[in-house]
Amino acid sequence: MASAQAAIVGIGATEFSKDSGRSELRLAVEASLSALTDAGLEPSEVNGLVTFVLDNNAEIAVARNLGADRIQFFARTSGGGGGGPGCIGLATMAIETGRADVVVCYRGMNERSQQRFGQPSGYAGAASSISTQAVDNSWTMPYGQTTPAANMAQSARRYMFQYGATSEDFGRVAVTQRAYAMNNPNAFFYGKPLTLEQHQASRVIADPLRLFDCCQETDAGVAIVLTSTERARDLRQIPVRVAAAAMGIGPQHHNMAPVYRDDIAAAPETRIVGEQLWARSGLRPTDMDLAMLYDHFSCAVLMQLEALGFCQLGEGKDLVRGGELGPGGLIPTNTNGGQLSEAYVHGFNGMAEAVRQLRGTAVNQIAGARHAVATGGSHVPTSGIVLTVD
């Protein structure tokens, strides 16, 4: 038993836009200051920093711009969009072990206006050094499987083939989440409805995936502040305790294209995460009041529901057909609109939504919500957290 427990005590974000007009560093710092204000903590109290490997904002740059002069702990998670809950997990370990007292997890990116993902260069690896990622990419990119959507499409196709799922089922995920975003003033698609017919008429991106199966690209910063549950008692917000955190890499993983494993119509990395989350938290899927599942693509929500144990393999499509992801359903999912309809900030905005739900301050508030699960992206090295209010 760890001597201390960790709680999320502050969340902060910039606006979600397609062109922030500000540096990524400024977005990260704005979000961090916003989260510290939310918590009622001084920036000088920050002594831990956590972000993604691929965040462009170095810890030294964030620390000096926060005026944080004594950083004791800094760490990063790999795996792109899989890493969000992993950041919370690293911060939690630092607090539980006494390595840090106040940790800011941040993600600042101009993903739409500056560095867009899925833009391959002419060569899969730099001439002077050959990374394993470049070598892995060489089995896909030369043939035109160059984008995240293309990688996901191979898995989506098998999911349809093996379980009788359809493009409409993927569309129902997008439509359900858009309905949540309709009430969320911070969502890019606030007030803009989406019908299944519009989903089906949207252009094909990577067949079988259509435009509205794909997450947005967003410029934004989001930050989340953690400290010990003991310290949290004196702070401004209802503490949201990290009941469990976990990471996972599945069998035979190759970048975002793990097509060599036995079953590609599934998210085994998320299953590895889920099994740890339930074991460590002592909670079960049926205890969850909501799920914030990383929706880089609509189909991944269905595979993650299965991997986490909300249903059996192949039954995710039945949950969304039955309206079980919507308000009042079995497991309300991505209640801010998700990355499909609120914003794409590598899952950090989804974790912030879980915190709002447990504080009781969400726009689509689930009455009496006490437990939430949040995941990083499937089909990449991933992570998850279970959050709870006592």
Added chain:
Amino acid sequence: MSTPTSGRVRPAMSLDTQFFWDAAARGELRIQRCQSCGRLRHPPGPTCSHCLSFEWDTVAMSGRGTLYSYLVLHHPLPPGFDAPAVVGVIELEEGPRIISNVAGVDPATLRIGEPLEVLFVPQEEGWTAPQFSRPAVHDGGGSSRTRL
């Protein structure tokens, strides 16, 4: 629908994978084999994930397989492609899966499980892309292999 012969993302080759591309340039589809337990593995790597042996050689495949999954990338068109890229996951009859283009087909007619066979398309940048197409219909005399 022909496939590009220039402008594609060029593969990075390591000491673990160079043999694959060298073989393709000779018109061979070669796959790594563990010399300890005999299992085939693709993509290639330094060890066998089953028995952890570093000892390996390579085996020429028949070039025949079946379509396991596929996508058609419409947007954005990848480097070198001026039409949507048809990318299959092909399960070789010897077992391993491999990703490559399925050439010369209307993607609307593709069916999971249908037979495919390898062909080799040299690239202007000096490497060769193994690809797959539907087996040519044998009429008793003509060429049995499509050349694009």
